[in-house]
Amino acid sequence: MAIIETKNLTYTYPGATKPSIVDVSIKVEKGEFVLITGPSGCGKTTLCRTFNGLVPHFYQGELKGEITVAGIDTLKHHTYEMAKHVGLVFQNPENQLFALSIEKDVAFGLENVGVPREEMRRKVDWALNQTGIYDIRERSPHEISGGQQQRVAIASVLAMEPEVIVLDEPTSFLDPLSAEKIFEVIYKLNKEQGITVILVEHRLDLTAKYSNHLIVMDHGAVRLEGDPRKILASEETRLIGVGIPKATLLYQMLKKEGLNLGDQTPLSSEELADQLLEALKPRD
Amino acid sequence: MSVFDGLRFRKVHSPIHNLDPRIKFVYVIAIFVAAIIFYQIIPLLILFLIQIPFVLLARVQRQWLRSLRGAAFLATFIFVVNVATTFFTSGYHFTAPNIENAAAMTMRFVVLVESFSVFFLTTSPDHLGLALEESRVPYEFAFAFTTAVRFVPVLAEEAQTIMDAQKARGLELEKGGILKRIRNYVPVLIPLIVSAIRRSLELAEAMESRAWGATKKRTNLYALKLHKGDYALVAIIVGILIATVYIRLYVPIPTIASFF
Numbered sequence A: 001m002a003i004i005e006t007k008n009l010t011y012t013y014p015g016a017t018k019p020s021i022v023d024v025s026i027k028v029e030k031g032e033f034v035l036i037t038g039p040s041g042c043g044k045t046t047l048c049r050t051f052n053g054l055v056p057h058f059y060q061g062e063l064k065g066e067i068t069v070a071g072i073d074t075l076k077h078h079t080y081e082m083a084k085h086v087g088l089v090f091q092n093p094e095n096q097l098f099a100l101s102i103e104k105d106v107a108f109g110l111e112n113v114g115v116p117r118e119e120m121r122r123k124v125d126w127a128l129n130q131t132g133i134y135d136i137r138e139r140s141p142h143e144i145s146g147g148q149q150q151r152v153a154i155a156s157v158l159a160m161e162p163e164v165i166v167l168d169e170p171t172s173f174l175d176p177l178s179a180e181k182i183f184e185v186i187y188k189l190n191k192e193q194g195i196t197v198i199l200v201e202h203r204l205d206l207t208a209k210y211s212n213h214l215i216v217m218d219h220g221a222v223r224l225e226g227d228p229r230k231i232l233a234s235e236e237t238r239l240i241g242v243g244i245p246k247a248t249l250l251y252q253m254l255k256k257e258g259l260n261l262g263d264q265t266p267l268s269s270e271e272l273a274d275q276l277l278e279a280l281k282p283r284d
Numbered sequence B: 001m002s003v004f005d006g007l008r009f010r011k012v013h014s015p016i017h018n019l020d021p022r023i024k025f026v027y028v029i030a031i032f033v034a035a036i037i038f039y040q041i042i043p044l045l046i047l048f049l050i051q052i053p054f055v056l057l058a059r060v061q062r063q064w065l066r067s068l069r070g071a072a073f074l075a076t077f078i079f080v081v082n083v084a085t086t087f088f089t090s091g092y093h094f095t096a097p098n099i100e101n102a103a104a105m106t107m108r109f110v111v112l113v114e115s116f117s118v119f120f121l122t123t124s125p126d127h128l129g130l131a132l133e134e135s136r137v138p139y140e141f142a143f144a145f146t147t148a149v150r151f152v153p154v155l156a157e158e159a160q161t162i163m164d165a166q167k168a169r170g171l172e173l174e175k176g177g178i179l180k181r182i183r184n185y186v187p188v189l190i191p192l193i194v195s196a197i198r199r200s201l202e203l204a205e206a207m208e209s210r211a212w213g214a215t216k217k218r219t220n221l222y223a224l225k226l227h228k229g230d231y232a233l234v235a236i237i238v239g240i241l242i243a244t245v246y247i248r249l250y251v252p253i254p255t256i257a258s259f260f
């Protein structure tokens, strides 16, 4: 069974004249690493908000269609019930940390659902270790860098041991190096813990290689969905204005000129380098 | 950013910082009561002196002196008013007991300031928030308190950024009369307020997403536990109160003038 399934989901914010997401039908399987991309204002954030019921419970407005996440109908269940199954990490790290120490922030969700102290301690320490911030757990949020703050935000949803983690442009406030570290943390959680990841990102150069399911949105609708290698190689994707990885572009240019490096479209510089080395190897 | 350094807090460990804030608060109340019960200079001086070891143990002498200096103006005022009233009511001359009395009233004020400053200088906001959480105060209040402390430096930095940006665009903050100056701050305040509102919406969204309000029976990562130091402080408090009551009832208190 799919972990997330939506059918003809259409949502209009209160007071808005036109819907922000239109007729969205997607299916995400357990353990997938899903990448959502598309021009700004196309409804990515709004779609993320439907996954834990912020839309429509927090934002009100009108939601039509069907959605089940982790087997639960989010229309019938409150966001605080969804929090155990779906963790949301937002764009601005600063505005999702409220406590005076990092470990207290990581514990916040567990405190809210009333987990006993010893069990909480165990889960908090585990989440701190998974995200590599155990050593700074007693610091206060303003003493650490943006990248570390974002890892705290990830740890704080991870501590709830959710089946799905949704990250909405988690690195747009960060420098490229911190961003890469965040992606590595996320990828590790996906691979080692089997957590389903939904990542909204523009920087496909850094992230496409991790994903096995790509969703391209435009004007509130899902335009393309499926295997990232196929979608990123298509002409349509380029026209929507998706930041296609440089390696993929180069591969296609070479292919057009008659130089075929193999059947698999590369998604990162490393993959392309391997293909080039393979092609240039002297044959005997 | 040195202006805002005072708004930041840091986890400090010292025998006094580690004390349970609730017990420390009881200590403030006890000193308060003792300072009200006595009106003679000698016991008030003793109350002043016995708090100095706390200050030294907590290594906050510098901040402590600063808070006393801050109170100096009011203390002088209290002294002068007291001397003046006795001067006018006791037939226009200064007497040693009158001056001593005025000094005692001043000392009482200083003792109160001193005990409050020891409390606030040695209690970190997260400890205070925890004490609030563990007392009967509704959790929402404790949360509001710690979150406010958390965002004060953030907002202060933002205010600075906005001021710099507006100045770069030609805004002159320090120009004109008092009304003009207040009006000058409008282009700083409006973006600050707009951003604070947006920030609070994002905070609310993040709180909802992390199961805010899921159950009335919230648990807490930390627990306030009484340690040896806390029991020692309880003993000190009880000692101060017993001594206060005993001395007040049975011991004649000498005045400084009587020594000469």
Ligand SMILES: Nc1ncnc2c1ncn2[C@@H]1O[C@H](COP(=O)(O)OP(=O)(O)O)[C@@H](O)[C@H]1O
Pocket: A013, A014, A016, A020, A038, A039, A040, A041, A042, A043, A044, A045, A046, A047, A059
């Ligand atoms: N809280 C809101 N209230 C009303 N309209 C909103 C709100 N948030 C987003 N929108 C609108 O919904 C559309 C999609 O926005 P969003 O989901 O934030 O896109 P993206 O995350 O892809 O940039 C935009 O037209 C935006 O103006």
Ligand SMILES: [Mg+2]
Pocket: A044, A045, A168, A169
């Ligand atoms: Mg967005």
